[in-house]
Structures are given as C-alpha cells and as structure tokens.
Amino acid sequence: MKTILKAGVLAAAVVVLSASLAAPAFARDLTVVSWGGNYQDAQRNIYFKPFAEKSGKPVLDEAWDGGIGVIQSKVKAGAPNWDAVQVEAEELALGCADGLYEKIDWDKMGGKDKFLDSAVDDCGVGAIVWSTAIAYDGDKLKEGPASWADFWDVEKFPGKRALRKGPKYTLEFALLADGVSKDELYDVLGTDEGVERAFKKLDELKPHIVWWESGAQPLQFLASGEVAMTSAYNGRITGINRTEGKNFKVVWPGSIYAVDSWVVLKDAENKDAAQDFIAFASLPEHQAKLPEFVAYGLPNKEAAAKVPAEFAKDLPTDPANMTESISLNVDFWIDNAETLTQRFNAWLAQ
Amino acid sequence: MSAVSSRTGRSLVLLAPLLLFLIGFFVWPLFSMMSQAVSDPAVLRLLPRSAEVLTDWDRKSPPTMPMQTALMEDLKAVDDDQALGDMVRRLNSARSGFRTLMSKTMSALEDTANPPADLVSIDKRWEKPEFWLAIADALSPLTDRNLLAAVDLGRNAAGDIEHLPADRSVNRVILVRTFWIAALVTFACAAIGFPYAMIAASLTGWKRDLMLAAVLLPLWTSLLVRTAAWFILLQEKGLINDLLQTLALIDAPLPLIFNRTGVIIAMTHVLLPFMVLPIYSVLITIPKNLMPAAASLGAPPWRAFLRVLLPLSLRGVASGSLLVFISAIGYYITPALIGGPGDQMISSIIAFYATGSANWGMAGALGVVLLIATLLLYSVYARLSTDEPGRR
Numbered sequence: 001m002k003t004i005l006k007a008g009v010l011a012a013a014v015v016v017l018s019a020s021l022a023a024p025a026f027a028r029d030l031t032v033v034s035w036g037g038n039y040q041d042a043q044r045n046i047y048f049k050p051f052a053e054k055s056g057k058p059v060l061d062e063a064w065d066g067g068i069g070v071i072q073s074k075v076k077a078g079a080p081n082w083d084a085v086q087v088e089a090e091e092l093a094l095g096c097a098d099g100l101y102e103k104i105d106w107d108k109m110g111g112k113d114k115f116l117d118s119a120v121d122d123c124g125v126g127a128i129v130w131s132t133a134i135a136y137d138g139d140k141l142k143e144g145p146a147s148w149a150d151f152w153d154v155e156k157f158p159g160k161r162a163l164r165k166g167p168k169y170t171l172e173f174a175l176l177a178d179g180v181s182k183d184e185l186y187d188v189l190g191t192d193e194g195v196e197r198a199f200k201k202l203d204e205l206k207p208h209i210v211w212w213e214s215g216a217q218p219l220q221f222l223a224s225g226e227v228a229m230t231s232a233y234n235g236r237i238t239g240i241n242r243t244e245g246k247n248f249k250v251v252w253p254g255s256i257y258a259v260d261s262w263v264v265l266k267d268a269e270n271k272d273a274a275q276d277f278i279a280f281a282s283l284p285e286h287q288a289k290l291p292e293f294v295a296y297g298l299p300n301k302e303a304a305a306k307v308p309a310e311f312a313k314d315l316p317t318d319p320a321n322m323t324e325s326i327s328l329n330v331d332f333w334i335d336n337a338e339t340l341t342q343r344f345n346a347w348l349a350q
Numbered sequence: 351m352s353a354v355s356s357r358t359g360r361s362l363v364l365l366a367p368l369l370l371f372l373i374g375f376f377v378w379p380l381f382s383m384m385s386q387a388v389s390d391p392a393v394l395r396l397l398p399r400s401a402e403v404l405t406d407w408d409r410k411s412p413p414t415m416p417m418q419t420a421l422m423e424d425l426k427a428v429d430d431d432q433a434l435g436d437m438v439r440r441l442n443s444a445r446s447g448f449r450t451l452m453s454k455t456m457s458a459l460e461d462t463a464n465p466p467a468d469l470v471s472i473d474k475r476w477e478k479p480e481f482w483l484a485i486a487d488a489l490s491p492l493t494d495r496n497l498l499a500a501v502d503l504g505r506n507a508a509g510d511i512e513h514l515p516a517d518r519s520v521n522r523v524i525l526v527r528t529f530w531i532a533a534l535v536t537f538a539c540a541a542i543g544f545p546y547a548m549i550a551a552s553l554t555g556w557k558r559d560l561m562l563a564a565v566l567l568p569l570w571t572s573l574l575v576r577t578a579a580w581f582i583l584l585q586e587k588g589l590i591n592d593l594l595q596t597l598a599l600i601d602a603p604l605p606l607i608f609n610r611t612g613v614i615i616a617m618t619h620v621l622l623p624f625m626v627l628p629i630y631s632v633l634i635t636i637p638k639n640l641m642p643a644a645a646s647l648g649a650p651p652w653r654a655f656l657r658v659l660l661p662l663s664l665r666g667v668a669s670g671s672l673l674v675f676i677s678a679i680g681y682y683i684t685p686a687l688i689g690g691p692g693d694q695m696i697s698s699i700i701a702f703y704a705t706g707s708a709n710w711g712m713a714g715a716l717g718v719v720l721l722i723a724t725l726l727l728y729s730v731y732a733r734l735s736t737d738e739p740g741r742r
Contacts, residue, residue: 067705076432094708097438097453099431165691210608211691226586334449335442338707339518345699346520348691349527 029058030270032277033085035260036063037216038239042293047281054280055273065214068094071265075100080265083274086127089330090337092261096123102264102271108279115282116259118327119299124261125278126299128235128290131316131325132169133255135237136229137222138247145229148177148254152201154208159228162218165211167344168333169231169256172326174201176254186329195340199347211348222248238295238314250314253324257316259299291315380721387500387714390493392436393485397424401489404482409507413482418469421485426459443709444495445484451475483507496715501525521699525719528695531613531685532678536625538618539674540667543625547666548659550626551633562630569623577684580616581607584688608690616688621677625670632666665735672731676724696720 032048034040040063052059062082064070068091074080087095095101101123106112112120119126134151136144145151151161151173163170172185178201180188188194210227212218218230219240234255237248262281264274280286287303290296297317298304304317312318316325394401399420407417428434434456442448451473458472459465469476487495487505498504498511502519506512513519550561568576583589584606591603606612636659644654682697696716703713 069703069705069708069710072708094435094449097431097449098435100435209691213686224585224587331450336446338443338709339446341702341706342520343517345524345694345702346517348694349520349523 028269029060030273031060031083033062033064033082039294046289051277051280071100075266080268083268083270084277086260087263089258090333092124093330093334105275116299118259124263126259127262128260129297129317131234131255131257133234134251135232135248138249148173152177152205160208160210162210162212162221162227162230165213167340171198174198182326186332235294235296252321255325256328258328383714383717386710387496387718391491392440393488396437399424404486441484496711500715500719524696528679532675535617535678536671536675539622539625547626547629565623565626577687584612610693613685613689613693616684621674624673628670629666632663636662
C-alpha cells in the first residue's frame with residue numbers, strides 16, 4: 001500500500017512540478033497596466049500599438065483599480081506578471097520606499113530636466129497630471145457652484161451631492177468649504193483639530209451625500225439627475241462632453257491635482273523593455289497626442305507646449321486652471337491614510 | 351488485509367489530485383491568512399539591538415542615548431528594502447507619521463559625509479515617546495493586536511485590553527450589520543424561494559423546466575451584470591419609479607437605491623437560486639401521496655402542510671439558508687454599488703486593508719473573525735440537522 005501511495009504522491013508531485021517549471025519557458029510578452037476605460041483606449045492607440053510595431057514584439061495591456069497591496073503581493077510572490085504599471089502618487093512613494101519598483105534609467109528617458117519637477121522620481125516617470133474637481137451639468141444649473149463653499153450650500157443649490165468614498169480629497173474639500181485657504185490647507189489638516197474640523201464640516205453635508213467608488217459613477221449620477229453636483233476626475237468630465245455631447249462644467253478653483261507615474265515592477269521579466277516603453281511613451285511627439293482623447297496634463301514640458309490651444313484649455317496644467325488649484329500632499333497621505341480611513345469608516349458607519 | 355489496504359491505496363491515488371488541490375488552494379491559504387493575523391515579525395527581525403535596549407525603557411520618558419544609538423545601528427545594517435518596507439508599514443499602522451519619519455531618517459543615515467549625532471537631530475519627532483512606544487510594542491513575534499482591533503479592542507500604554515475610542519471603532523458595527531443584512535436576505539430568500547420551489551415541484555413537463563430555467567439563467571449571468579441591472583431598475587428615475595409614477599401610484603420617487611432596501615432586493619435576487627434549488631431537490635423526493643393521505647385522515651390543507659410537508663422539507667430550507675447566509679456575509683460588489691454608506695459590509699473593510707494599505711495582518715484578523723462566526727453557525731446547523739428525526 002505504501003508503495004502505491006508513494007507512487008501516487010510522486011506522480012501528482014511530478015505533474016505539479018513540471019507544470020510550474022514549464023511555465024517560465026514560455027516568455028511572457030511585455031505587459032503594460034493602466035487605468036482602463038477610454039483613457040486606456042487612447043493609450044493603446046498612441047503608445048501601446050506604435051511601440052509594438054516599433055519593437056516588433058506584441059504588447060499586452062491590462063487594467064487595474066489601484067492599491068499598493070496589489071503591487072506588493074505581485075512583487076513579493078516573485079516574478080510578477082506585470083512589467084510597466086501606471087500608479088498614483090502615493091503608490092509610487094510607498095512602493096519606492098518598500099523596494100517594489102526598479103530604479104528608473106533617467107538617461108533613457110532623456111534626462112530629468114525634460115519633465116516637470118513633480119513628475120521626476122527615482123522609481124517613476126510622470127505620465128499624466130490629473131485633477132479632482134467639482135462637476136455639474138451646465139444645462140440644468142445655469143449659474144453653477146464656484147467653490148467648495150457653494151458645494152456645501154444645499155439651500156442655494158438644492159439636490160444631492162456625490163463625493164469619492166474615502167478620506168483622501170474629501171477632508172481637503174471639507175476644509176476648503178469651511179474657509180481654509182489653499183496655502184494653509186495641509187497645515188490645518190496636519191493637526192488633530194483640523195481633522196476634527198473637517199469631519200464636523202462633513203457632518204453638515206452627510207445627509208445629502210451619495211458616495212462613489214469608481215470614476216465612471218459620478219458622471220452617471222450627474223447624467224441621470226441623481227445628484228446636482230459631484231466631485232469627479234477632470235478627464236472623465238471632458239470626455240463625456242466630447243463623446244456624448246453633454247455640457248458638464250469643471251470648477252477649477254479648489255480642485256486638487258496629482259501626478260500619475262509609470263513604474264517598472266521589481267524583477268519583472270521584461271524590465272528593460274518596460275523602461276524602453278516608458279521612454280517611448282514619454283517622448284513629446286507621442287505624449288502630445290493624448291489631450292485630444294483625454295484631458296490630462298502632460299509632464300513632458302516639450303509635449304505640453306505642443307498641445308493645440310483648443311485642447312490645452314481643458315487641461316489641469318493650463319495656467320488659467322492652475323492658479324486656484326492645489327497640489328495633493330502625498331507625504332501627508334502616506335503617513336495618515338490608514339488611520340484617517342479607519343476614522344472615516346467609523347464616521348460613515350455612525 | 352492486503353487486498354483492503356491496496357484498495358485504500360488505489361483510492362488514495364485517485365484522490366491525490368483533489369487532496370493536493372485542497373491543500374494548495376484551501377488549507378494553505380486559510381492557514382497563512384490566520385498566521386498573518388497573529389504573527390508580527392517585521393520589526394523584531396530588523397531591530398535586534400533596539401529590542402535589547404528597549405526592554406529597560408520605562409515606556410514614558412524621552413529616549414535615552416543608548417536607545418537612539420541602537421536604533422541607528424539597526425537601521426544602518428538594513429540592506430533589504432522590502433523588509434524595511436514591511437517594518438515601516440507595521441509601525442505607521444500603529445503610529446501615523448512613521449512613513450515620512452523613516453524615509454527622512456534613512457536618507458540622513460545614508461549620508462556618510464556628515465553622520466548625524468543622534469536621531470533627534472535628524473527629526474524632532476524622535477523625541478516623542480509615542481514613536482518609541484510603537485516600536486516597543488511591535489517587538490514580540492506574536493501579537494493579538496490585529497485580532498483585538500478586528501473587534502474594536504486595543505491595549506493601552508499599560509498593556510490592558512480596553513475599547514478603542516469611538517472614532518476608531520467601526521468593525522463591530524459593520525460586523526453586526528453584515529450578519530443582520532445576511533439574515534434579512536436569507537429570510538427574504540426563504541419567503542420567496544419556498545413557495546416558488548413548491549410550485550415548481552408540483553408542476554410537470556415544460557412548465558417545470560421553465561420555472562427552473564428562470565432560476566438557473568440568472569445564476570449563469572455575471573454578478574456584476576445583475577447588480578448593474580438592478581441599479582438601472584431601482585434608481586430615482588429608473589424603470590420601477592417611472593412605472594409607479596405613470597400609474598399615479600406614487601407622487602415622489604421611492605428611495606430604492608443607496609439604501610438598505612435596494613441592497614436587500616438586489617442580494618435576494620442574486621442569491622435566490624441557492625435557496626430554491628436545495629428546497630426543490632428535497633421537495634421532489636417527498637412522495638406525492640402524502641398530502642392526499644393527510645387530507646383523507648381529516649387534516650385541512652394548512653394543517654397537512656404544517657404537519658407533513660413543512661417538516662419533511664425543512665432539511666432543504668436549512669441547507670438553502672446556510673448556503674445563502676454564508677454567501678451573503680462575504681458580499682462586496684452589490685452593497686458597494688447599490689447600498690449607501692450605511693450598508694457597507696465587512697468585506698469592503700477587508701478589501702481596504704488587503705489592497706488599499708497592504709495591511710495583511712488586519713485583513714487576516716477580520717477574515718478570522720468572519721471564519722469563526724461562520725463555523726459557529728455551521729455547528730448550530732449541524733446540531734439541528736442531526737437532531738431532526740427521520741434523518742438518522
């Protein structure tokens with residue numbers, strides 16, 4: 001009996017082992033991961049396909065929803081199945097500190113001075129500058145909100161509001177609505193009293209808030225009339241105006257912008273090709289095509305200068321839009337995201 | 351004897367793929383989830399010298415020079431970025447601010463040209479006992495911290511267990527809510543599923559096939575699609591409200607979405623097949639002549655149902671309820687899309703810890719709490735179903 005048992009276990013072990021050993025023999029194609037939706041459709045046309053043609057090798061693309069835990073588990077398991085990934089600023093900072101990314105070869109990228117300062121990092125190359133702003137339907141509200149104080153004013157502007165579920169952005173917006181100036185914003189939020197004040201301000205609006213989680217939701221709420229105004233990603237707002245002929249307005253004052261970056265996962269199979277891809281996607285002639293499809297700002301200075309005026313006015317990086325907007329404080333959020341999320345969830349559950 | 355053992359041997363060979371699968375994809379993940387919840391080696395592994403020095407610390411006075419020197423030496427010796435990341439994540443989870451503090455400290459220590467004299471000269475925060483307390487509390491390889499936090503408990507500076515402050519207590523409320531929603535959904539499924547299964551079992555031919563297909567078809571549709579469909583039906587200007595308003599049955603739209611009602615409706619629909627199918631499979635095995643027999647003995651239909659059909663079909667209801675309840679407590683997408691902030695279930699919190707902040711310890715601990723609750727429930731079910739007469 002023992003021999004049969006042994007043989008069985010052995011046979012099964014051989015099957016499992018050979019399967020796992022055989023896997024790396026098939027080289028995986030360069031895999032690029034981004035945020036999906038019409039943004040990734042645009043990226044496919046202007047970056048992925050042209051790069052595949054140039055290099056003569058296929059480029060696979062996948063979509064993800066963010067989260068440092070996803071990246072961490074892929075890298076820790078060894079041989080991650082993604083190569084180049086577009087990440088948010090906190091994921092860049094956290095992952096770089098934790099050694100989850102390869103260091104960027106900046107000579108390949110054409111030198112650091114070609115990019116905006118906020119787009120340059122040891123582990124990442126800025127891909128877009130995007131913004132979270134108030135959006136409202138210009139056809140329904142002739143005179144729309146001009147600030148977060150207006151967003152909070154349910155008497156002047158009746159109707160529900162939508163905000164992204166989570167403390168990031170929400171606490172900032174609450175403090176802005178409470179009259180904190182944009183220069184003092186993170187100093188105030190950095191104190192216990194400031195956090196208290198933000199939650200108190202949120203209490204006022206709580207019965208009127210619908211919470212959204214994925215970027216397409218707020219615009220759907222707005223289109224169906226479920227809410228009177230919402231926070232939304234600026235690229236989505238401009239996108240729906242162009243494709244569906246809506247008249248959704250972006251309120252730039254008080255909007256918060258951040259940089260998304262390309263990173264290469266540590267020890268990824270195609271890490272060199274991934275750096276080549278990022279260099280390709282950062283070239284001004286390629287990057288400059290993006291605003292025609294999605295209204296995100298460009299970190300390559302030369303590319304930004306090439307954008308036609310009709311598209312440039314919708315970008316977060318346009319000087320007129322930039323004056324009253326705020327840069328997301330990444331250091332604050334990598335320190336406080338966990339405790340504030342816990343607190344936010346407790347507040348939400350009350 | 352040998353014939354018997356060789357037969358067991360052969361059946362073991364046949365079972366081997368299943369066993370390997372179970373070990374690889376069930377036992378091992380479950381075990382690692384549970385060990386993640388209680389193991390806490392990230393800090394101790396990197397800070398052995400500090401661990402020695404910190405045992406003499408009184409846990410409230412400012413850091414002494416030997417403490418600072420030990421920590422600086424430990425940090426200088428770190429050569430694994432990912433291990434460092436694990437440690438910083440663990441410490442930042444206990445005390446916000448460690449992220450920036452550590453990256454500032456590490457880059458200052460790397461600057462060999464002008465080495466810092468002590469940690470306080472790098473950043474004033476190193477003066478505060480709170481940060482040292484976070485390190486001191488993270489030096490045991492096993493911890494009950496996550497499990498306690500999963501039920502809103504924590505240890506104070508003296509090491510006694512106490513309730514977390516209200517603004518950090520969320521898990522208990524959400525756990526109770528999770529079980530409550532699951533119970534309501536189970537009840538709704540039983541209330542709809544039982545009559546449905548009874549009608550289906552009493553029919554024959556194409557009518558029965560049609561009724562079963564109506565249950566099975568949604569089961570083959572993606573969960574996300576069904577949830578999105580409910581979103582369209584339930585919203586303020588959606589099909590249901592439009593219809594009711596055109597019929598002038600209501601003046602203002604009913605609030606059907608972003609609240610508990612919507613979540614219960616959508617989850618009941620999604621989980622209904624798991625109730626109908628077990629009940630149906632029990633009902634068709636009950637001999638058709640029992641009800642007429644009860645009637646011939648003088649029982650009116652309601653009594654025949656209560657005394658004959660219901661007890662015989664309870665087994666199906668129980669297993670259906672168990673299936674629905676256990677599936678329901680893990681729901682994530684439906685409450686997230688249809689529910690309001692007051693309807694989020696525990697899986698959304700677990701998802702935040704797992705993917706959002708890579709705090710696997712907390713995610714594991716909440717998973718353990720959910721697992722224990724499920725096991726308790728199952729043991730109640732097992733006891734009830736063995737006590738049932740006629741099943742033995």
